[in-house]
C-alpha cells in the first residue's frame with residue numbers, strides 16, 4: 359500500500375518479475391513435478407496475481423507489459439507442445455479469451471493506481487499550500503484532531519507562547535491556566551476545548567496568560583470546529599493573536615486619561631462654585647453680564663460632566679467603579695429627576711407610574727443613568743414636544759422607560775450605541791455634540807445591578823430606552 363501516491367512506474371520490474379515467474383514455472387513443470395499438465399491451472403493463478411501486482415506497482419504500462427509477457431509465455435507453451443487440429447484451435451481460443459481478460463484487468467488496475475496517485479498528490483499539494491499560508495500568517499494558528507491533540511501549529515504560535523509546541527500536546531488536558539475577564543480559565547474552558555466539546559465557535563475572546571518565562575501576555579483567541587460531511591466534529595482550528603502591545607498602549611492611554619481627569623476635576627469644581635457665587639452677586643446688576651456668566655456656568659457644567667464621565671469610564675475599565683447600595687423608592691427618584699430636568703427644557707416631560715417601587719441600588723448611579731436617558735431624549739429630539747417617562751412592574755422587576763419623539767436610531771446601530779465611545783454618525787446627526795460615553799456607563803451600571811438596558815427605535819420616529827432593576831420588598 360505504501361506505493362500509493364508515488365508517481366514512480368518502473369518498467370524493468372514487470373519484465374524481470376514475469377521472466378523469473380515463467381522460468382520458474384517451466385522449471386517446476388519439467389524437472390520437479392511428474393505431471394507437467396497439472397501445473398497449468400496454478401500457473402494461471404500465479405500469472406494473474408503477478409499481472410495485478412505489476413499493474414499496481416508500475417501503473418498501466420507495467421500491467422500491459424505483464425499481460426503481454428504472459429500471453430507470449432502461453433504462446434510458447436502451445437508451440438512447444440506441438441498441438442494440432444482441434445487442440446490447437448481450443449488452445450488459441452483460450453489464450454485469446456484470457457488475453458482480453460488480462461488486458462482488461464491490467465488496464466483497470468493500472469488506471470486506478472495512476473488515478474489514486476494523482477488524487478493523493480493533489481491533496482498533498484493542497485495541504486502543503488495551506489501549511490505554507492498558515493506559516494506566513496502573522497498570528498498563531500493551531501489545528502487539533504477531535505480529541506484536542508495537536509496536528510499542526512505554526513511557528514508564530516511558538517513565538518507567542520515562548521516555547522516549542524510538542525506534538526503530544528492535548529488541548530483541554532495539557533493547556534496552561536489563563537484568565538478571562540479576571541476569572542481563571544481551566545484547561546477545558548480554552549476556546550479550542552470548548553469548541554470541540556460543544557461544536558460551537560468562539561469569536562475573538564480575550565485572555566491573559568503568564569508565560570513560562572514569567573512574561574504576562576494578552577491574547578485574542580478565536581476557535582471553530584471542522585465538521586465532516588455528516589456534521590460530526592472531526593477537528594478544530596484556532597487563531598491566537600498576541601495583543602499585548604496594544605493592551606499595554608491602551609493601559610497607558612487609560613492611565614493618562616484617568617490621571618488627567620483627576621487633575622481636572624478639582625479646578626473645575628472650584629471654577630463652578632466661583633461662577634455660581636459670581637452669578638449670585640451679579641443678579642441685581644446688569645443683565646448682559648449675567649447672561650455671559652450664565653454661559654460660563656453652563657460650559658463649566660458640561661466640562662464637569664465630561665470629566666466625570668471620563669473618570670467613570672476609566673474606573674469601569676480598571677474595575678474600580680464601586681457602588682454604595684441602599685433601599686429606596688425608585689418612583690420618588692424618578693420624580694425628582696424629572697422635576698430638575700423639566701426646569702431646563704422646552705420639552706414637556708410626562709410621567710406615568712402606579713404606586714411606589716423599592717429597589718436596592720446605588721441611588722446616585724441610578725440617578726446618573728436616568729438623567730443620561732432623559733437628557734439624550736431631549737438632545738436627540740429637537741423637533742419633538744413630549745418625553746414620556748414610565749415605570750412598570752413585570753414579574754419581579756421594575757422597568758423604567760424614556761420615550762422621545764426624536765430622530766430615532768437605525769436597527770443596525772441599536773446594539774452598538776451601548777459600546778464605549780460609540781456615536782451614530784450620519785448626515786443628519788452632525789449637529790449633536792457628545793462623546794459616546796453616557797450609554798456605555800449606563801449599561802455597565804445597570805448590568806452590575808443585575809438589570810438590563812435596551813432600546814426600541816425606528817429611524818425618524820423616535821426612540822424608547824428601557825432599563826430594568828430587581829424589585830425588593832417594601
Ligand code: ADP
Nearest residue numbers: 734735738766775781782792793794795796797
Ligand atoms: P453621547 O450622547 O454623548 O454621544 P451616549 O452614549 O449617551 O453618548 O449615546 C451614544 C449615541 O447613541 C449617541 O451619539 C446617539 O447617536 C445615540 N443616541 C442616544 N440616545 C438617543 C436617542 N434618544 N435618540 C437617538 N439617538 C440616540
